Amino acid sequence: MDFSLKLKQNMKLILTQDMKLSMNVLEMSSTKLREFLEKEINKNPVLEIVYTPRSKFSDEETPSPLDFLSKEKSLFDFLEEQLAYLKLSKKFKEICHYIINNLDNRGYLTLSKNEIKKTFKLSTKELKEIFNVIYSLEPSGIGAENLKDCLKIQLTIKDKKDPLLFSLIDNYLEDLGNKNFKFIADNLHISIEKIKGYLTLLQTLDPIPARGYFVGNKTRYIVPDAKIEIVNKELKVTLNEEVFPKIKISSDASNKNNYQNALNLIKAIEKRYITLEKILNLLIIKQFEFFFFGKEHLKTLTLKDIATELNLHISTISRAIKEKFIDTPQGIIEIKSLFIASSESIVIKKLIEEFIHNENKYSPLSDEKISYLLKNKGFSLARRTVAKYRDELGILSTRERKIKI
Known part of the structure; x- marks a missing residue:
């Protein structure tokens, strides 16, 4: 018998209470931070808030609508609540x-699965497991990459995995919308009655899973966390001090526990301020042209790019920009809208919009024709890809755009 002693060394990151606090504060929107601080002040008697005088972010005489935020629960809050009940590893939950x-705003994924796989160094199996979790959340269809994917996810949840139906979705969805039943029947070698049955089933699904949920594009009053303005042809970042409340510790802080908790909170708010400032100062360099000329000039930029340059973890960047808005020369926008998986898609979508805007409304362009026009502009796209981009732009199909005489 071998009585050798085997030692196994495990390296684990132990999160202290102040580290958890710092992460939570970093992730909070300005409204949630205010609410959180109000609760903390009631719990900890040594804490005091120093209210910042009204700044250039708001008129001194008239209350600004930017002083108020909608209390409407968002889709993201709803999804995060569901995740909280699931037993997932820290990595998977993150x-x-x-x-x-x-x-x-439809509940579709704005970046590719491949990008997620590379960013988090996932195996194919891990990526599949993670998306199985996402697809299990309500509303059904959340996390789909496109309309076809969305429909197939919902059918899978309903236990309706029919290869013929999936083939119809993949290859003949537009034909189905145009009721070209005979064409589909001839190609799939099935009856027109069966196709109509499939259509009835598909009509029970929701092509926009986020419908009915607040997802950030509905009109609401917001408080920008910072202002980016053009000064002498240069961009300048000014953080909104009104949403970065100053906390002080009262002089009679005799309770050591309360004192330490207050100190940790002050440090967490300072870190939130510094991290956001670093990110914004880098974003005005990376997306310089956007602030002057608009969204058509956004460049490819990922969270990983910013994380690498600032020597921070991707999750830190993700938390820091979550639910945070900035006032820019292009209007008030979410910070996360400055991150683009592929700038080429923006150019292509702009061209598609221009082609359709200038088309003959009595004989509108088909997706095939748009594909040909894009090729002349140097972009080689299949008809299906054109249809996908058109759908993402909310533009109707050729048949639906046609003006009938």
């Missing part, structure tokens, strides 16, 4: 949070 904070 990636799931990252994914749901990169959904658009």
Whole structure:
């Protein structure tokens, strides 16, 4: 028998209470931070808030609508609540949070699965497991990459995984919308009645899973965390001190526990301020042209790019920009809108919009024709990809755009 002693060394990151506090404060929107501080002041008698005088962010005489935020619960809050009840590893939970904070106003994924895989160094199996978690959340279809993906996710949840139906979705969805039943029947070698049955089933699904949920594009009053303005043809970042409340410790702080908790809170708020300032100062360099000329001039930029340059973890960048807005020469925008997986797609979408805007409304352009026009501009896109971009732009199909005489 071998009675040798085997030692196994495990390296674990132990999060202290002040580290957890710092991470939570970093992630909070300005409204949540105010609410959190009000609760902390009631719990800790040594804490005092020093209210900042009204600044250039708001008129001194008239209360600004920017002083108020909608209390409406967002889709992201709803999804995060569901994640909180699931037994997931810290790594998986972090990636799931990252994914749901990169959904658009329809509930679709704004970046590719491949990018997520590379960013977090995931295996194919791990990526699949993570998206199985995302797809299990309500509303069904959340996290889809496109309309076809969204429909197939919902069918899978309903246990309706029919290869023929999936083939119809992948290859003949537009034809189905145009009711070209005979064409589909001939190609799939099935009856028109069966196709109509499939259509009835698809009509029970929701192509926009985020419908009915607040996702950030609905009109609401917001408080910008910073202002970016053009000064002498240069960009200048000014943080809004009104949303970075100053905390002080009262002179009679005799309770050591209360004193330490107050000190940790002050440090967490200072770190939040410094981190956001660093990110914004780098963003005005990376997306310089956007602030002058608009969204068509956004460049490819990922969280990883910013994290690498600032020597911070991707999750830190993700937390720091979550639910935070900035006042810019292009209007008030979410910081996360400055992160673009592919700037080429912006150019292509702009061209598609221009082609359709200038088309003959009595004989509108088909997706095939748009694909040909894009090729002449140096972009080689299949008809299906054009249809996907058109759908993302909210533009109707050729048949639906046609003006009938």
